Amino acid sequence: MTQPLLTLNDGSTIPQIGLGTYQAPADETAKMVETAIGVGYRHIDTAMIYRNEAGVGDGVRASGLAREQLYVTTKVWNTDQGYDETLAACGASLDRLKLDYVDLYLVHWPVPALDLYVDSWRALVRLRQEGRVRAIGVSNFNVEHLDRVIAETGVVPVVNQIECHPAFQQVAARAANAQRNVAVQSWSPLGQGELLGDPVLQSLARKHERTAAQIILRWHVQNGLIVIPKTMNAGRMRENFEIFDFALDQDDLAAIAALDRADGRMGPDPLTFR
Ligand SMILES: NC(=O)c1ccc[n+]([C@@H]2O[C@H](COP(=O)([O-])OP(=O)(O)OC[C@H]3O[C@@H](n4cnc5c(N)ncnc54)[C@H](OP(=O)(O)O)[C@@H]3O)[C@@H](O)[C@H]2O)c1
Numbered sequence: 001m002t003q004p005l006l007t008l009n010d011g012s013t014i015p016q017i018g019l020g021t022y023q024a025p026a027d028e029t030a031k032m033v034e035t036a037i038g039v040g041y042r043h044i045d046t047a048m049i050y051r052n053e054a055g056v057g058d059g060v061r062a063s064g065l066a067r068e069q070l071y072v073t074t075k076v077w078n079t080d081q082g083y084d085e086t087l088a089a090c091g092a093s094l095d096r097l098k099l100d101y102v103d104l105y106l107v108h109w110p111v112p113a114l115d116l117y118v119d120s121w122r123a124l125v126r127l128r129q130e131g132r133v134r135a136i137g138v139s140n141f142n143v144e145h146l147d148r149v150i151a152e153t154g155v156v157p158v159v160n161q162i163e164c165h166p167a168f169q170q171v172a173a174r175a176a177n178a179q180r181n182v183a184v185q186s187w188s189p190l191g192q193g194e195l196l197g198d199p200v201l202q203s204l205a206r207k208h209e210r211t212a213a214q215i216i217l218r219w220h221v222q223n224g225l226i227v228i229p230k231t232m233n234a235g236r237m238r239e240n241f242e243i244f245d246f247a248l249d250q251d252d253l254a255a256i257a258a259l260d261r262a263d264g265r266m267g268p269d270p271l272t273f274r
Pocket of ligand 1: 045
């Protein structure tokens with residue numbers, strides 16, 4: 001199955017859909033990743049804090065595909081922030097993954113209380129120069145955090161991975177990222193599965209003879225977002241991947257736009273999370 005590639009601000013490309021692995025148990029991750037690659041996924045999202053990087057690396061190797069055909073993301077955790085600490089954390093992640101490089105390395109959270117995210121970002125710039133990571137980005141950065149790393153280093157993150165789903169659409173943040181040429185990756189794109197019973201999404205699912213999950217993921221894709229739905233189940237992996245052969249119309253998009261809620265956030269607030 002084919003999938004779109006998006007071109008990022010450094011000229012590199014990223015598959016628009018990836019497999020999320022948060023809460024995938026360490027001993028089941030290799031099989032999960034191998035299965036997803038068999039379904040057609042070429043992009044896997046992990047993080048040090050998910051404690052499953054070793055399984056991701058094993059799954060990549062078990063797939064039998066050449067390394068260049070796959071796109072692997074990992075992230076530096078909050079307690080490893082700082083210049084030297086981030087360099088060391090990346091080395092440890094590569095050791096666990098047993099990979100020579102990752103395609104994308106992210107600062108997982110800004111943690112403003114620590115005030116180390118600019119130092120961490122400088123380390124990412126060096127890691128890219130050294131070839132240990134191919135592209136560098138951030139996650140959970142508000143506009144002020146983004147502007148600060150850009151102003152202090154002159155290097156614009158290729159992506160900002162933020163919570164985004166129909167109940168929390170991040171319209172202003174998406175526009176601010178787009179203005180800075182930063183691609184947005186949606187985490188918890190399915191609202192952690194909690195939005196699947198929504199009557200509007202259910203009705204769109206009936207209209208298009210799809211599932212509510214496919215309607216939601218198609219909404220992300222049509223909005224130019226990169227999506228990383230997580231599932232352990234092979235059938236749902238396939239379902240989530242089969243979103244490139246239909247389109248939502250203007251009425252559908254308007255109906256989904258109306259699901260946005262001021263209190264729709266499900267995860268932590270980047271200003272306070274540490
Ligand atoms: N950067 C960050 O701070 C951050 C934060 C959170 C998440 N993330 C990343 O984003 C990824 C996705 O977010 P998420 O895992 O929080 O939530 P999600 O992808 O929105 O939802 C995952 C949940 O939905 C279920 N599900 C998936 N596909 C389904 C389908 N087709 N039908 C019914 N249920 C389905 C899964 O259960 P089953 O496994 O049983 O199918 C799981 O319980 C994470 O795995 C992680 O890689 C990043």
